Amino acid sequence: MEGNNEKIRERSLIPVLLSHHYMIIKNNPEEIQTYLVDAANYKGFCEEVVFPESENDIINIVKEANKTGKKITVAGNGTGLTGARVPEGGIVIATDKLNSIINIDCDNQKALVQPAVLLADFQSELKEKELFYPPDPTETNCFIGATIATNASGARTFKYGPTRNFVNKLNVILPTGEILSIERGKNFAEDNKLTLLTGTGSEIIVNVPKYKMPGTKHSAGYYVNPRMDAIDLFIGAEGTLGIITEVELKVLPLPQNVFSSVIFFSNEDDALSFISAVRNKSKDNPESIIDASALEYFDERALKFLIDDFPNIPAEAKAAVWLENEFEKKDEEILYNKWIELIEKFNGDIDNAWFAFDNVERKSFQDFRHAVSWKVSEYLVKNNLKKVGTDTAVPHEKFKEFYYSCKDLVENAGIDYIAYGHFGDSHLHLNMLPKSENEYSAAKELYADICRLSVSLGGTISAEHGIGKLKREYLLEMYGEKYIIEMAKVKKMLDPNSIMNIGNIFSEEYLK
Amino acid sequence: MKIAVCVSHVPDTATKVNVGAEGKSIDPNGVTYVVNPYDEFAIEEALKTKEKIGDGEVVAISVGPDANKETIRKALAMGVDSGVLLKDDQFRDSASVAKALAEEIKALGAELVFFGKQAVDYDNSVVGQMTAEYLGYNCISVVVDFKLDDRKVTCEREIEGGKEIVSTTLPVVITTQKGLNDPRYASLKGIMAAKRKTIEEKQPAAAENKVEIIKMKKPASKQPGKVLGSDATVVPELVRLLREEAKVI
Ligand SMILES: Cc1cc2nc3c(=O)[nH]c(=O)nc-3n(C[C@H](O)[C@H](O)[C@H](O)COP(=O)(O)OP(=O)(O)OC[C@H]3O[C@@H](n4cnc5c(N)ncnc54)[C@H](O)[C@@H]3O)c2cc1C
Numbered sequence: 001m002e003g004n005n006e007k008i009r010e011r012s013l014i015p016v017l018l019s020h021h022y023m024i025i026k027n028n029p030e031e032i033q034t035y036l037v038d039a040a041n042y043k044g045f046c047e048e049v050v051f052p053e054s055e056n057d058i059i060n061i062v063k064e065a066n067k068t069g070k071k072i073t074v075a076g077n078g079t080g081l082t083g084a085r086v087p088e089g090g091i092v093i094a095t096d097k098l099n100s101i102i103n104i105d106c107d108n109q110k111a112l113v114q115p116a117v118l119l120a121d122f123q124s125e126l127k128e129k130e131l132f133y134p135p136d137p138t139e140t141n142c143f144i145g146a147t148i149a150t151n152a153s154g155a156r157t158f159k160y161g162p163t164r165n166f167v168n169k170l171n172v173i174l175p176t177g178e179i180l181s182i183e184r185g186k187n188f189a190e191d192n193k194l195t196l197l198t199g200t201g202s203e204i205i206v207n208v209p210k211y212k213m214p215g216t217k218h219s220a221g222y223y224v225n226p227r228m229d230a231i232d233l234f235i236g237a238e239g240t241l242g243i244i245t246e247v248e249l250k251v252l253p254l255p256q257n258v259f260s261s262v263i264f265f266s267n268e269d270d271a272l273s274f275i276s277a278v279r280n281k282s283k284d285n286p287e288s289i290i291d292a293s294a295l296e297y298f299d300e301r302a303l304k305f306l307i308d309d310f311p312n313i314p315a316e317a318k319a320a321v322w323l324e325n326e327f328e329k330k331d332e333e334i335l336y337n338k339w340i341e342l343i344e345k346f347n348g349d350i351d352n353a354w355f356a357f358d359n360v361e362r363k364s365f366q367d368f369r370h371a372v373s374w375k376v377s378e379y380l381v382k383n384n385l386k387k388v389g390t391d392t393a394v395p396h397e398k399f400k401e402f403y404y405s406c407k408d409l410v411e412n413a414g415i416d417y418i419a420y421g422h423f424g425d426s427h428l429h430l431n432m433l434p435k436s437e438n439e440y441s442a443a444k445e446l447y448a449d450i451c452r453l454s455v456s457l458g459g460t461i462s463a464e465h466g467i468g469k470l471k472r473e474y475l476l477e478m479y480g481e482k483y484i485i486e487m488a489k490v491k492k493m494l495d496p497n498s499i500m501n502i503g504n505i506f507s508e509e510y511l512k
Numbered sequence: 513m514k515i516a517v518c519v520s521h522v523p524d525t526a527t528k529v530n531v532g533a534e535g536k537s538i539d540p541n542g543v544t545y546v547v548n549p550y551d552e553f554a555i556e557e558a559l560k561t562k563e564k565i566g567d568g569e570v571v572a573i574s575v576g577p578d579a580n581k582e583t584i585r586k587a588l589a590m591g592v593d594s595g596v597l598l599k600d601d602q603f604r605d606s607a608s609v610a611k612a613l614a615e616e617i618k619a620l621g622a623e624l625v626f627f628g629k630q631a632v633d634y635d636n637s638v639v640g641q642m643t644a645e646y647l648g649y650n651c652i653s654v655v656v657d658f659k660l661d662d663r664k665v666t667c668e669r670e671i672e673g674g675k676e677i678v679s680t681t682l683p684v685v686i687t688t689q690k691g692l693n694d695p696r697y698a699s700l701k702g703i704m705a706a707k708r709k710t711i712e713e714k715q716p717a718a719a720e721n722k723v724e725i726i727k728m729k730k731p732a733s734k735q736p737g738k739v740l741g742s743d744a745t746v747v748p749e750l751v752r753l754l755r756e757e758a759k760v761i
Binding site for chain 2: 026311351359
């Protein structure tokens with residue numbers, strides 16, 4: 001076995017790796033298969049996958065790659081939906097070995113972790129200490145580092161905001177191999193200029209692009225604003241500006257009482273109005289006892305997908321809303337009454353609604369939400385279909401209009417679909433399920449139309465999944481070429497040899 | 513008609529359990545307790561039967577410490593009319609639990625009694641049958657389909673490799689198996705009402721344990737795995753280890 005590994009090393013395109021005999025390098029096609037795709041089933045290719053075990057290993061690899069001009073793609077756990085971690089040549093740096101929770105500081109409510117800690121493991125580790133980390137992308141089998149690279153969101157983003165809000169400090173290995181340590185609140189842009197000071201003392205000045213981001217939930221392209229905190233540039237940058245190697249996260253005390261319910265409606269309009277009412281009561285309304293932390297929607301077709309696994313879904317239901325509300329024990333009775341009142345006001349089916357009696361049932365409702373995402377994936381794989389799924393969010397007051405327009409578009413085209421999403425944030429996942437190549441092309445057209453509609457209403461083309469390699473053209477359309485060029489300039493400042501995560505957010509041609 | 517449903521409060525199979533300091537019981541610290549999953553089918557069938565008949569009363573009964581009230585409350589939230597806790601902090605074996613339940617069922621005058629087919633804590637699968645014996649009731653176990661027509665009861669029950677259709681008459685004890693029904697979630701009004709209802713506490717009938725727990729211990733923890741390599745060259749070594757060390761081939 002030794003001999004065989006040696007052989008791999010001889011063929012390795014990065015000679016520096018020869019001096020790191022312990023570092024695993026794989027290039028056997030079968031073994032690296034999983035690093036060449038992501039959950040969107042977007043496929044790529046590479047020469048080899050390396051598994052660094054420390055920040056120093058990463059620095060060495062990146063420096064060497066700069067010398068040879070070898071491209072680098074950073075891999076998390078492969079659950080991304082945009083092809084962002086999929087290489088198109090060069091080498092893959094798999095972060096898998098950097099997977100320890102370094103410290104959980106209960107008193108100061110913070111945790112220090114390496115990037116490949118699984119979100120699910122982190123959450124359960126915190127739970128034992130009566131702590132909690134709100135970001136909860138539906139798929140918890142992802143790496144913390146990657147959730148920062150994509151600024152992941154989840155159901156609880158409705159109350160707590162995206163991952164960004166919980167990142168205190170980052171160590172980033174820049175595409176030049178220099179290390180950058182940034183702490184929130186310490187370094188702000190002035191006049192659209194950010195000055196970054198690396199570990200070796202060199203100064204990098206970045207011109208902050210001047211586009212205005214939509215006011216909705218949004219995760220597409222670099223985060224910018226004229227007085228922005230430097231740390232925010234690296235959150236949601238999809239690995240194009242550096243490799244995250246250590247993170248300090250903010251954590252909160254574990255909520256002790258959570259009201260959790262799935263409510264069924266006999267028409268969509270009531271369900272959508274109910275969501276608006278809950279949103280209004282929950283947001284910027286400190287007096288209201290109704291304070292949802294999650295507010296999610298399922299259309300009739302989504303419910304049909306789930307009925308085999310959840311036979312308690314009433315057969316006649318046309319829509320459902322899953323919600324959670326953290327509360328103080330003393331308010332329990334009033335809270336329950338308020339919810340009953342609100343559900344009845346919007347004709348929710350109170351008799352058939354599900355209410356979690358305990359945390360075990362509460363977890364089963366979360367599984368219900370997760371099931372809709374993976375059921376779609378399972379259906380696609382089984383029927384050998386490709387999905388075309390939106391990730392748009394629009395201003396709240398435009399949401400109903402947007403939602404119905406999207407449904408009309410898809411229904412008129414006769415394409416099968418299911419709709420669900422984080423409707424508390426006016427964020428729609430409309431998944432088209434085309435059954436033929438022709439339908440697939442039509443669905444792609446509709447996808448573009450829906451993105452345009454979202455942008456025209458003041459929304460975004462991606463509220464949480466990011467751009468990766470699959471959605472660049474829509475970002476280009478959203479911001480226009482001028483601003484894509486400004487983004488590419490940011491990357492050029494930090495990645496002068498254009499080697500890291502090339503092809504994410506904008507195409508390589510903008511780096512020439 | 514009075515319908516009794518007997519429920520137990522058991523550790524959630526997803527939580528890690530430890531043996532208590534005296535080495536004879538489960539240490540309840542850090543363990544999440546839930547309604548025994550098979551008892552949820554029993555509760556659902558009792559409620560469905562009451563709804564079908566159009567009148568009647570469903571009473572949930574549990575033997576054990578105060579903590580069992582949580583499980584009774586869940587039954588109340590699902591729609592059960594009232595609950596009785598036969599309070600006992602001491603360990604009771606299956607026969608002594610059955611004895612206590614039989615006395616209470618007799619006092620209630622319930623002629624139809626539902627149990628889960630087993631409790632997932634000790635997995636003895638006998639309390640339902642023993643209770644029927646103490647009461648002198650008929651008993652059908654591991655039921656996946658239940659029909660009541662006046663006093664006639666017809667059930668389908670699972671047997672090794674197939675199903676069996678059995679009929680009998682009231683009074684009867686039924687033990688329920690997965691597949692019988694889809695237990696409902698508690699309704700919000702049910703949860704609120706359940707919080708207000710008082711759960712009657714009673715002294716259980718005295719009974720001697722026939723079984724004594726001498727010692728409880730956890731299974732030996734698994735040996736850590738060994739990675740030999742990732743390609744075909746390691747197969748001979750793997751075969752050698754499987755033969756000589758693990759002794760499985
Ligand atoms: C069923 C399902 C449901 C989902 N639901 C949600 C959801 O609700 N919300 C949501 O936001 N997302 C969701 N996603 C998408 C996905 O889970 C997230 O994007 C997640 O953050 C990706 O994590 P990963 O470890 O799998 O990363 P990967 O897919 O491996 O990588 C994602 C990106 O992060 C970069 N990256 C990884 N590690 C680092 C690092 N250390 N430094 C710099 N860059 C790095 C990669 O290069 C790539 O650009 C869902 C996916 C699935 C399959």
